[in-house]
Amino acid sequence: MDTPDWNDLRYFLAVTAAGSLSAAARSLGVEHTTVSRRIEALENMLGLRLFDRFARGWSLTDAGRALLPQAQRVEEEIHALLRQASGAGSDFGTVRISAPPAIAAHWITPRLPALRAQLTGIQIELGAEPARVDLSRREADIAIRFRRPQAPDLAVRIVATVQYYLCAAPQYLASRKSEEWEFIGYDESLATTPQQEWLNAFAAGRPFAFSSNDLNSIAAAVRFSAGIAVLPDYLAAGLIIPGINCPVQRDLWMVIHDDVRKSPRVRRTADLLAELFSTAAR
Template identity: 45%
Template sequence: MMNWDDLRYFLALVDCGTLTGAARRLQVEHTTVARRIDALEAALKLRLFDRLVRGWQLTTEGHDLVAHAREVEERWFNFERKALSTSKMEGIVRISAPPSLSTFVLAPQLKKLCTSLTGVELELQAERHQVSLGKREADIALRMARPQTAGLVIKPLANVGYGLYASKTYLKKHKEEDWEFVAYEKNSATPHHQWLEDYLMPRKVVLRSNDQMVLAQCAAAGLGVAVLPHYLRQSHRDLQRIEQQACPMRRKLWLVMHDDVRRSPRVRAVADGLIELFSSAEVSDLLT
């Protein structure tokens, strides 16, 4: 008989095109993906993929089944979300949040929430990409951009402020007109990095990165000036906020859940705990 769970492996391989990519998405070994695809083909008595050197390519039969597989997947996730809404106050609740926010705001502040929710295990996923709440990749997401997807419950959680930062040593040695900068990658669309691009013209950028924590460490090491969220000032004791050149950017942080799972007692309890946490004076001081 066919194992319905094998459809997850089928669709992951369709989307990623390689065993390695599918394995990374599913957090398994690539041999597991190959084995599950082999099992699915054997159960269906169909060859779904041609095994090519450059990757696995759908056969005609496999291509014809993709839409049906996605329909089954959506029905399964719908069933899973509905089941979660009737669950008890126990089990895992997955929170997805940006890496720097997870490291310097959530992780140091979650002890009270963890100890107050007996029977609930938190799983904090620090990731840049936006997970699918519909596919239960997370139960709660904290996002810096307001989602536009239908079927989501969205609540403004906090305002995140930004500023110019450099090491104390760097600011002692360099006059403002001699400042050099460490900045985000050139094609970044985030408002605070767009503001910096306008601000620093025509001054020199000595390093670019796609990671805020890398920029914070570079600034702390004396490479130059960076625009950072205020909560990253605690990432290094030598980082100093440049008060005389304030960055006016403030971005909203949103708490997002799928409409089906918000009725789950454990998800609702964690969401309420996060709302309380971000309304506290201690966290507000970190963000502003």
């Protein structure tokens, strides 16, 4: 029997996790016909039918379920090999940084010229992503996140502490009394963030005019006088409402997988990025 193509196993695992061809295609960033073709190639090579195809989705056959644990172990070993290779790599190449969209746009991007000036031979790839990336799968080399991960194979350090303020456009404040204020906040997907919980308590039943899962949209709405919001220090210039103390502070964490941290280029990039964060916070 021929050896399976690792990429075909990857498509098999993607369909298993997603439950449908179209969802797997979206997660892989390919056309659904590509997924179907790769699954068919794997089935032909193994001489087994791995999925039952239904209109509502694809379901593993008994043979597919039997092979799933082994395929997952192969995936883990492949990612471990790639992490080790990255850790043993040269001083030059690409370093992928993942950060929340507003941090990527307003904190990291303005400092890229300073970062690049000290990283000759290293290309920076910046992913603006609200969801956590999987560092064990090398979806990024360095992640910047507001929550500290608990996995034991991750190296973490605080690179900044973000202060939050209650904010409004000056013309908005001049046009109405405080009891007439309307608020702008996160939608339900981010309702448990500390800044949103504090804003809910401060609003004390006064209406919310607008909600979003995107901090950049919230900040733009404040600047265009749509209402009052809690904004981080890097978006609050010229908008801070005097006399109101918002106690919310959040630590910003840099996260790197232990294997990848051994890479000279990742280590150099992480140290310089942390230094830029620290300098900006002073």
